[in-house]
Amino acid sequence: MKHVVVIGGGVAGIETAAQLSKSGHWVTVVEKSNQLGGKLNDWHCLFPDFSLAKEQLDWLQSQKHQADLQVLLETKVTSVNRTNGRFAIETSGKDKLEADAVVVASGYELFDARRKEEYGYKIYERVITSADLEKRMNNGELLRTPEGAPNRVAFVHCVGSRDEKSGNHYCSKVCCITGVKQAIELKKLSPGTEIFCFYMDLRMYGKHFEELYRTAQEKYDIQFIRGRLSEAAEKIDKSVQIKAEDTLSGRPLKMNVDWLVLLVGMEAGTGTAQAASVCGSRCESSGFIATADEHRSTNLSSQEGIFVAGSCTGPMSVTDTILHARSAACEVNDYFQKLEKSWL
Amino acid sequence: MAVKNFGFAAIKPRTIDFEQFDGRLLSEILELEPSFKVCLSCGGCTATCSAGNLVSFNIRQLNLLLRRGETVGLENEIKKCMLCGKCMLVCPRGINIRNVIMLIKKSVAKSHSLKR
Numbered sequence: 001m002k003h004v005v006v007i008g009g010g011v012a013g014i015e016t017a018a019q020l021s022k023s024g025h026w027v028t029v030v031e032k033s034n035q036l037g038g039k040l041n042d043w044h045c046l047f048p049d050f051s052l053a054k055e056q057l058d059w060l061q062s063q064k065h066q067a068d069l070q071v072l073l074e075t076k077v078t079s080v081n082r083t084n085g086r087f088a089i090e091t092s093g094k095d096k097l098e099a100d101a102v103v104v105a106s107g108y109e110l111f112d113a114r115r116k117e118e119y120g121y122k123i124y125e126r127v128i129t130s131a132d133l134e135k136r137m138n139n140g141e142l143l144r145t146p147e148g149a150p151n152r153v154a155f156v157h158c159v160g161s162r163d164e165k166s167g168n169h170y171c172s173k174v175c176c177i178t179g180v181k182q183a184i185e186l187k188k189l190s191p192g193t194e195i196f197c198f199y200m201d202l203r204m205y206g207k208h209f210e211e212l213y214r215t216a217q218e219k220y221d222i223q224f225i226r227g228r229l230s231e232a233a234e235k236i237d238k239s240v241q242i243k244a245e246d247t248l249s250g251r252p253l254k255m256n257v258d259w260l261v262l263l264v265g266m267e268a269g270t271g272t273a274q275a276a277s278v279c280g281s282r283c284e285s286s287g288f289i290a291t292a293d294e295h296r297s298t299n300l301s302s303q304e305g306i307f308v309a310g311s312c313t314g315p316m317s318v319t320d321t322i323l324h325a326r327s328a329a330c331e332v333n334d335y336f337q338k339l340e341k342s343w344l
Numbered sequence: 345m346a347v348k349n350f351g352f353a354a355i356k357p358r359t360i361d362f363e364q365f366d367g368r369l370l371s372e373i374l375e376l377e378p379s380f381k382v383c384l385s386c387g388g389c390t391a392t393c394s395a396g397n398l399v400s401f402n403i404r405q406l407n408l409l410l411r412r413g414e415t416v417g418l419e420n421e422i423k424k425c426m427l428c429g430k431c432m433l434v435c436p437r438g439i440n441i442r443n444v445i446m447l448i449k450k451s452v453a454k455s456h457s458l459k460r
Contacts, residue, residue: 152362214382214437217381217382218378218381218382221381223411226385246360246408246412248385248404248405248408249360249405249408249409249412249414251358251359251360252358252359252360253359253360253361253362253412254359254360254361254362255361255362255363256362256363
């Protein structure tokens with residue numbers, strides 16, 4: 001029986017492990033935190049169908065009850081060494097593992113919006129991130145003002161994405177549709193609130209995304225203004241004044257909003273940087289792990305026997321992460337088959 | 345006493361100020377022509393516009409200004425439209441643009457008759 005170690009127990013890690021164990025391998029998932037599920041634990045619902053993150057999590061978790069699937073929580077991988085075609089893996093715990101293949105599924109981290117100081121995150125009371133909004137939704141904490149429901153809320157797209165000053169030149173892909181989804185959620189909760197989304201481009205790349213964008217305009221009266229916020233300033237009543245150019249009418253624009261939501265992007269983060277470094281995998285300038293080929297080998301790292309799955313390779317939705325995890329399992333199986341043939 | 349001419353004057357800012365929003369015309373139009381909500385600002389209408397190809401007339405921008413509560417000058421601007429309807433043939437989201445123009449014209453006429 002072959003043994004595979006999966007680094008990271010988020011969506012990609014769980015799904016890869018489940019698929020590998022279904023195809024008859026012994027799998028160990030190493031997760032640094034005290035629970036499986038990664039960032040999905042903090043999310044309320046998913047685009048474009050508003051399915052609850054918890055339902056998706058429960059489904060993922062239900063797969064882990066397989067005989068040959070072992071989970072090590074609160075454990076980090078500290079070194080990976082190849083010896084005689086196998087991998088000797090040391091962890092922060094007492095376990096020393098030996099594996100025939102390694103799958104890196106170390107995920108992403110959210111952009112720290114404090115780095116975009118001009119938007120006032122953690123400076124002004126009523127500036128929050130998209131991740132904060134999801135947590136609030138989970139806790140039933142609505143956006144309020146002393147007068148009750150907010151009159152006006154604005155969303156800012158591309159915070160920490162497509163912004164070289166933030167150090168991120170790439171597009172985080174999922175924020176556009178997250179903004180549309182969250183705007184609709186807010187509107188459902190307080191129909192009297194005016195909602196504006198400030199965007200540079202709206203990239204509705206996935207199935208049903210464009211339709212959701214249209215529904216947001218048509219049914220929920222959400223307004224989209226093309227222009228990037230230059231700054232936000234808190235007023236004495238804690239509302240926030242924002243400035244942008246309405247680029248489609250070519251004029252500067254200012255607006256008072258009761259709450260400002262920053263749609264933060266994805267970064268490779270320290271988890272993926274560490275995983276790539278212990279595995280000796282090459283990273284791209286964006287920090288995400290480089291894959292052997294952009295089209296055919298998106299699960300192969302620069303090291304033989306070390307595979308990659310999910311958002312450690314680039315920003316990815318839950319949908320795409322599950323697919324990418326399954327294809328990682330296919331690649332691992334393929335690798336084992338080739339090894340066996342080479343021994344014959 | 346004559347006002348002294350200091351050689352400068354306060355310039356009206358170009359900023360679109362949402363706190364001064366006059367949304368009356370907009371909400372009337374959105375109610376009667378809800379398809380107006382889904383404009384993508386692609387500019388297809390302006391590219392094909394019979395009037396816009398001859399004189400300075402930008403129907404895409406006009407719609408947008410209406411959405412920003414900017415109704416000054418709208419009355420004279422829409423007189424340039426020939427109501428040919430080519431904009432509607434081009435529109436990817438099927439907005440009844442001609443009806444939007446007609447509604448503006450009606451609303452303007454109504455406000456004139458009220459003034460009299």
